[in-house]
Amino acid sequence: MSIADVAWEERGATLRSPLLEGLGLVAGFTTRALGSMAGSVFPLDEQARNRETLARSLGFAGVVRTKQVHGNAVVYVGGFEGGSAPLDLWPVADAMWTDRAGVLLSVAAADCVPVLVAAREGPIGAAHAGWEGTSKGVTTALVSALVAAGADPHALAAAIGPSIGPCCYTIDEARAAMVRERGEGDHLLERDGAIVFDLWSANEAELRAAGLRAIEVARICTRCGGRDLWSFRGRDRDGRYGTQLAFLGRPR
Secondary structure, X not given: OOHHHOOOEEEOOEEEOHHHHOOOOEEEEEOHHHOOOOOOOOOHHHHHHHHHHHHHHHOOOOEOOXXXXXXXXEEEOOOOHHHHOOHHXXXXXXXXXXXXXXXXXXXXXXXXXXXEEEOOOOOEEEEEEOHHHHHOOHHHHHHHHHHHOOOOOOOOEEEEOOEOOOXXXXXXXXXXXXXXXXXXXXXXXXXXXXXXXOHHHHHHHHHHHOOOOEEEEOOOEOOXXXXXXXXXXXXXXXXXXXXXXXXXXXXX
16 A cells, blocks of 8 residues: 555655544654665765754654664663764664653664554653564563553554555565564465565554554555655665654654
8 A cells, every 4th residue: 555545644744643643742654755764775964864854843852763673672761862872872772662742752664663652641652663573572562661651551542654564575484483483473474375474463463462442554565555665675776775764752
């Protein structure tokens, strides 16, 4: 499915989550029109400027980032320091949360699943869930951190952003074996002799098991949903690819 086929609002070269923005949050996902936001393909200073431009356009001082390693670690963010610090000082984690207004959380993805979780009041969080993070339960870990901080899981809502869909995401048997061992085998499919990992349904299932009832799935595939989004597997003809940013913040 492409951007043109969904009801999400496209605003300022970003896709906004109706569910989370309806709760008073700033929540969405960048498109290619804003340039690459992270990764090693484009110049780091260029991507830092892109993130600064995004933050200012959304009314925040900056974008908080972590070093994403396809794990399930969750870190607390008390302010903007994590995003303004040099890259080598960023915390190593694939999910983050905050209970502060004025902090813009983010996760970078070029096919992996960005998951944003929030309620009208209380802590909010964001997770980066590729095949490894999904099978390691990073989304579950994020919700657990929010609940430990006082959130009611039934009051939380989640948005699963643009990412590679079950239409396109195949994995090899070695990875599939690890997915089965970690309890996510129900989300493996077989199609035309290939193994498909449905990351969307896997993360939605984790959210529901954690007690969430309101879950919005973009169902926009970064691989085949058009040229509006970057995709690792759907690289440009020159082999280059950029990275989107999912963002979530509570305005002051």
